[in-house]
Amino acid sequence: MKDLIGIVLAGGQSKRFGKPKALAKRNGKEFILYSVETLRSITKNIIIVVHPELKKNLPVIDQAIFITDIEPYKGKGPLAGLFSVMSQYEAKWYMVLPCDVPFINDHILKILQLYQDEKWDAILPRVNKRIQPLVALYHRRVKEEIKSRLERNELSMKYLLDNIQVKYIDLIDEQPFMNINTKEEYEKFVR
Template sequence: MSEGLNACGVILAGGGSTRMGKDKAWLNLGGQPVVVRILNELQKTVSTVVMNQNDETDLPIPSIQDIYRDAGPLGGLHTVMKRREEEWFFLSACDTPFIHKSVYDYLSSFANETSDAVIPEYEGRLQPLSGIYRKSCLPIVEKLLDNGERKVIFLLEQVNSVYVSDFRPLSREVVNRHFFNMNTPDDYLKAQEICKIL
């Protein structure tokens, strides 16, 4: 379904990685940096992928620096929407190394003419950094940032958000791994174990 959308993949890599103690995006996992794993999977989903970060990268994709500095994921979403022409934006945080095309395809099947955002809810928790967002959100994103708001949840409350919590058509193992979040050194060790069985 994602093939039918005019979409851009977005790797959000602007965070400070404070709990990990080093840049999560460039940790080695299964012989390659985490961010390369994410890039490879997003490229199976959409034809164009960009990275939101404030340092230059060696990756062969556009690197887009924040317009609003220190504005978190909402600032990253704003920057990419402002500088790209696509209608839809498929987000991935840089600490979710096991994202999967099938999950994004499934989410995109819920996108319609009236929806502004399609947001997964998994095991009782919203996962806005694995959501897909329409460019129609941009004016509200800008207004929130101008007012000093930084939380994506405030955006979701003001646009037509579709929440997806039933992932039964997909493999449970794939969905579990898709939403695996690698924030701490212990999480990194767990990710290395997961790599051994993939």
């Protein structure tokens, strides 16, 4: 079993953005590469959960494993992606990042790692009172809780967090967590 696996969630449909956010660019580089490169600063074990249609358009990402959501949870959001990785690849901890945070940096991940402790099921940043469940560390023991949520179709990350032991790390700088959801946000913050 590995100590840490990095997960990039790139399975969303990007409806509000109008095209796959993973392929949007900042400084000529696809958003997904910012997540992959940031995870590589803490682990060489990178798994990308990707929608099958998106995979063929992604840039080359060496030494990363690509998977899709497992049945019967295909298309059920971040919990399905997280569970799909946990079901196929064993690790003690899983560091999760979305594919649409082009300002993320390794400093954030290293802060979260400082709080790794067996008493926590998850370690999450809380930025100006807003939790960040998709920039987080999850312990392997949450796998069964996630499965239970998926089976009951309770797909909210909040439901999961309400039922596990979470360590929240208060941070101030919002920029690393800025996810780009619309073309207007892209024009305002990235261009």
